[in-house]
Amino acid sequence: MWNLTKEAKEKFSKCHLLPIHESDDDWKMALREAKTEREDLIARLKEELKEVKEELLHVLPGRFIPYVENGTLNQPTLPKKVREDYLQWVQETVKEFEQILDAAHEQTLHAIAYLPMAVQDVFAESLHDAIIERIEREGNTLHLYINTDSGFSTKSHIHLIFNDVIIEESDDLLQVGQLLIYYELQKTDEGFAFRVLFDCPEAEWTITMKGMNAQYYYRPMMYTRLRDEEKLEETSLTEYVSLLNPDYRYSLITPHLRSNINAFTDNLILDKGKFELGQNEIVVSVENQRFIYDLTEYNPIQFIYTDVYEDPYAHFNEPVPTEQIEAAALGNDLELQVRAWNTMYANPKALADIINRVLWKIQITEENQMMVSVYASHFYKSEILIEAVLERYRNLID
Template identity: 90%
Template sequence: MWNLTKEVKVKFSKCHLLPIHESDDDWKMAIAEAKAEGEDLITRLKEELEEVKEELLHVLPERFIPYLENGTLNQSTLPKKVREDYLQWVQESAKEFEQILDAAYEQTLQAAAYLPIAVQDVFEESLHDAIIERIEREGNTLHLYINTDSGFSTKSHIQLIFHDVITEKSDEPLQVGQWLIYYELQKTDEGFAFRVLFDCPDTEWTITMNGMDAQYYYRPMVYTRLRDEEKLEETVLAEYVSLLNPDYCYWLITPHLKCSIKAFTDNLILDNGKFELGQNEMVVSVDNQRYIYDLKEYNPIQFIYTDVYEDPYAHFNEPVPTEQIEAAALGNDLELQVRAWNTMYANPKELADIINRVLWKIQITEENDMMVSVYASHFYKSKILGEAVIEKYRNLFY
């Protein structure tokens, strides 16, 4: 039995269609901001409610329907007890969905233990928001190439290989460009089953097979640093390859092919193909096939991968001396700030007093609320927060 289904995802989405202000203070702030900007807040909220009303009718508990029907569910006139009840219901639906995701994750790890180490490595990290880049079928074998640049895995390019496919079911055929949102792997009597909930389009895809394998590659560390510094576009291929570690192996991986790179010169020397870089395009020829990439759309740098992982953010994990942590965490030096928070994250019990002081003093803004929420939740689970701090962050815990 699957933990993940499209119906579960849809239900979760519908339960969060209508966010409302959580406190009287939030309402006062929203009303003041709307007045200052000359916005008709009441009318906008009515329109927002009307847009989702029909879908909410399918998931809202009966006790909230009257407030949905009379249009007050997201208005300041909603009774406080009803507001708190509604917020509690939304929070419980989120917790329920989180439990489903946790169960799917545990199921995936248990099933992956029967598969090669490479598959286990892939599933140790999240594939959420990865994108299908290429689909290849060879007899009963399916190759799924996914790019994780928009996701959360250190592995930048992953090839999932499904051996001896038994069945494949989907609302729509697999498509290049689809986003992996949620997934679950199971061990079955016949072998394995893998389910993915995709976005764009929104589909549920399930495949059963006798076995599974994986290959994966990383972005060179210099790529990540240049990207973060917004220097990728201005960096030419020759300059880029001069910054790569010559002791590593590299591959050219495009939306159509994968080739081992034999050597770097002004152009790339491929082990089993030919690479040509022109003024407006680059051409890769492999097995009598020519693939042309417009340089206005593609940068050859983005196609170079290695099998060696180097953490481009390792310096952020260098601990800050204890006597400097509080000032660093609350200061304006971004790198020192991140290092301070990471130091506290790694040592919650030893640094409990400092953590409580920092969380009490820090001002929560739109820019930092997600970051603070992650750290505060971690410290809350570590059971080192004082009551005053817990109360301040109660709405941010997850």
């Protein structure tokens, strides 16, 4: 029996169709701001309710339907008891889905213990928001290639191999470009079962197979650094490969193939195949296949992967000398700032005096409020904040 279902996801997503203000103070503030900005808030809210009315009528408990029909569910005239009941229903629906995800996660943890270490490595990190890049079927084996650049895994390219497929069930065909949202892996008597809820387009896909394996690759550290500095587009292939660690092994991975890279010259020397970088296109030839990639759409740099993980942000964890922490945390050098805050985060007891001085002196802005709140909460739990600092941050501490 599956914990994860398309119906559960839809119920969860639809409970957020119509957000409403949660208190009288919120309404007063919203109405005041609308008056200042000369906005007809009431009319806008009526339009918002109208847009989602049909969907709400199918998902809301019956007790809220009259307030949808008369148009007051998201208006300030909604009785307080009804508002509180509606907000409670939203919270309970969210909690219910969180419990479903927790149960799916427990099933996945149980199942991966029976699978090869490579699969365990893949599922040790989240696959949420990964994108299907390639689908290949070979007899009763399915190869699913996913890109996690938009997701949360350090493994940038993952090749999932479903061996001895028994059955596939889906309300839509798998498609390149689909977004992996939620998933659950189960151990079965026959082997394993894997369920995924996709987006763009939405689909529930379940595959049952006797075995499963995986391969994965990383972006070189320099790729991430150049991307974060917005320098990827201006960096040539020749310049880029000169920055790579020559002791590592590299692969060329495109939307259609993977090949080992034997050497870097003006072009890439592939193990099996040929790579050509022209004025307007990239041409990759492997065996009897030839693939062309337009340079306006693809950067050859994005095709280079390695099997060695390097943390591109490791330098941010290098501690700042104690005598420099306060100046660095309050200074304008972003890298030194991050290192200083990380140093304080890791050593709250030893650096209590410095931490209190920094928190007292720092100017809280809209841009840094969330970051400061996270650190202040951590230092509060470490019980090192003096009373004056504690009072200043009381509203920001979680």
